[in-house]
Amino acid sequence: MIKKVITKKQYEFLEHELTYLQRAGTISEEEKGRMLASYDVKDGLSFITILLAIGALLLGLGILTFVASNWMYISKGLKFLLIIVCLIGVNFAGVKFETRFPKTSRSMHYAGILIFGAGIFLIEQMYNISINFNSSFLLWAIGTVCIGYFLKDRTIILFTSFLLLIYLNGSIFLDETSYPLAILIFLPVLYYLVKQFDYPRFLSFIMNVLAINTIILFLMEIVPKLVEDNSRTTVLSILFILGIALTYIRVPLKLQKITAIQGHILHGITAIFLTYEFSIWFPLAYFVFLLYLIQKGSLTSIVIICALIFRYYTDSFEFLPKSLLFIIGGLLLLVFGFFFEKQRKKGGESIEP
Template sequence: MVKKEITKKQFEFLEQEFTYLQNGGTISEEEKKKMLASYHVKASLSFVSILLAIGAVLLGLGVLTFVASNWMYISKGVKFLLIIACLIGVNVAGVRWETRFPKTSRSLHYVGILIFGAGIFLVEQMFNISINFNSSFLLWGIGAICIGYYLKDTIVLLFTSFLLFVYLNGSIFLDETSYPLAIIILLPALYFLVKQLNYPRFLSFIVNGLTINALILFLMEFVPKLVEGNGDTIILSILFIVGILIAYIRVPVKLQRITHIQGHLLHGIAAIFLTYELVIWFPLAYFLFLLYLIQKGSLTSIVIICALIFRYYIDSFEFLPKSLTFIIGGLLLLVFGFFFEKQRQKGGESIES
């Protein structure tokens, strides 16, 4: 049985209630312990952790600004040794203090990640190394993911996802280079670490979003090269199908709600764009599909169907009186608001809500 993750306050409340039932003779002490063992208390950020994290960022920025402001007065050899010394120093200190001062140790590793990233850009400048902007973020991301693997730290992995997001999109839109294939290797590594951390919600959402981003750019890169004409329609159709698959694919329990919502959003957005490509039959079929999902209790589908109606509602400005379009739009939103409230009262979908 998978333990349910709850907050510390919720756990304390349950403990008080089970103690009350135990004192009343309803349950035994063994039953109380067994029921409490079914829950796992979420790790929360303490004041000390926040203070140390801010201190780590300020220290890292202070070191970087000091080096940058005096950069022109330092010889190349000293510059390089200074970067290496700072990088090794903070990480060695972090490892040595890991047992006695774990929070301080973690903050020092954060500083190490910042120094590592800055060191990449400074070394490139110092030795006139010709490397594009996005490859620098790739190297920084590889270093960060290694530290994330060592620390098993959610914050580090979130930062790594940001670095890979810059690398992925910068390669396509800024440098207009070929598709950054390294992302195909790094994404499985990120998912492995997400699994090691027992699927934190926000991190799982971000990594899933990065994966969808990588898929969209992959299709934009290769579909036009393989197919002549109707490239946009093919890309949107693939994303539409992938969205439905993501929404209903079997995943670990802690990921179900996230993947369902992201899957529905993906096929919903793709479908709205497809209504401009595939007229008449597709919008009608998709509208009926959404009604079916709403009947099954999908609250996310209500949001999508409202967005679909709003898309046609905007187009109606051209040929309907303004007052009539407002009346129709208001009535539609009221109707679907009623359905939304009705589903809420029923409990909605256990995983989509």
Template sequence: MKRSVSKQQFTFLQQEFSFLQQQGKMKEADANEMLSLYEAKGSTNFVRILLAFGAILVGVGILSFIAGNWAGLTPFFKFGLIVAGMILAYFAGYKLERDYERTSRSMYYIGAAIFGAGIFLIGQSFHLQHTVYTDFLLWGIGILPLAYYLKDQLLAVFASAFFTIYSFSAFTAYAVGSFDPFWLFLLIPLLFWMNEMRFGRKSSLFVMNVLLSVAFIVNMLEFFHVDEWISVLIVFVLGVLLALAPLKHYRTESSWAGSVLFGITGIMLTFPFIWEDLRFGDSAPYIFTAVFVILLLYLLKKNSLPAILITCALIYRYYTDISYNFMPKSLFFIIGGLLLIGFGFWFEKSRRETVKRHEE
């Protein structure tokens, strides 16, 4: 089985094998044999997007038809119609899988869409007593086996997104006797394991799983009535750890995800209202800001691109806070615009220098 790589990577391999032949380190037959193990995958992206978009339109059309005639159907006929549509879509996907892989994938997507919409419609039809967020939990659980079977990154990302939506009501639902939120204790590690063992360490799924984990932690802290400043500070620390000690196989993704987390929460913690419940709340924002600036200076010294963006955001936050009420509005916007242009120039210059160092 050939390994799919991007067009740029395939071209790079061709150039490297050609260079090794010129240096007498490799024979042409060996180079061709090794190159035959790879294939460029960029040419099929348009077809994949077209089929996925077509699947979405078909799924929306079918569900629109069912919803439009929903009132005139009996509950059991509704249930049978949804199940039949889902089975037909999956059967078509299975039959097309060998010869038309991408068209088959679109059939599976239609089946997954019908399955999810069916959960919502059946819940309304039979008057099931649960929150709408629970439907997202069931939808995510239902498409995970399909994602595993197909090795489909997109379905796994959607499942992670559905679990994230569910996490915002999981503990509220738990308080009134609905689904146990600690299901997510099983599902989050499962998603990380699937990404490692089944999907080949996909960056998008890793980032979604990190966001899901953070959402779960934040909502759990809120359920236990932890003070807001403690919750935000915990996410800030987790972001710093992820940025400073990135995971081995996700160095870039960890750095950026961690930077986004500690950047957003760090700027939040510079506002006084976050620290209202703290005994020394008046001075806490200034103490934290000093620590935050020291951290940013350390990261800037290491030429961290995310740190440049966070520093720009922090400067702009204080510029807005200090000058908005004391400066003519026209001058405020002019200086603010010039600051943004300056930040953009700084970021572009730093990025080019970083790329230049990597090339050298």
């Protein structure tokens, strides 16, 4: 049986409740032990983990600083050899310590990732290799995703995602020669890895950000070539529909809440921009839609309504008293608060994002 991973606080709460049931005679001690054995406690950021992570960072920076400060005095062959020796050395130490000192081992691999990335830039400089910096981040990401897969380390996969965000946006805004197609290979691989980690929240959030960022840049690249007039409105409209779709799309349960929140954020932001593109019918229809979402229990929609009110308030400074805006906003929030309290008291629908 696969054990469910829970936090230390959840485990302590569960243990406390099962102990209460045991003392009350509801369950036996053996049943309590069998139930607790079905769970594993998730490792948190302990003092040792933080200390070793900082140590790995300082080690990597120290080696790189030493090499960089003496770079001009070292021959090309020795420079290359230094990079390879440092890279192999720290990773070998990581493998060597894996069994007895797993946290120290992981820190060695983190230092190796830093050395690997810096080595890419140093070798490019050493041999005058003309590669755009965003392609260098792609090479770095290829190395880190392989190490992350081998070690099953979510921190490394998270770092890979940030490298890919730099590669993706750098390719579009700085290179501007072609769409970074490599991201289309990386995304399925990263989502596969996120699934293996059972969809941790922050990592899942960043994966979705990377995917949404990819779609936005793809639309910015393709739509102007297909639609000469109103390409901006077309892009915003597609993203608005995508945002609504994300709130209803069927994804794994642990990914559902995060995806829904990001869908709300996406259609909320694009809707505010679209109010400048369309006539009054659009904001009115969208306001009704938000009220529907709030009735279904969406807290995020309250924030979007407040942002929508503020957007129109900024256009009406001269003829709308500031106090009136606060009165309207305050009344709306009181009504929404009353509605949610009423829902909870009568045990109604669960509150959605």
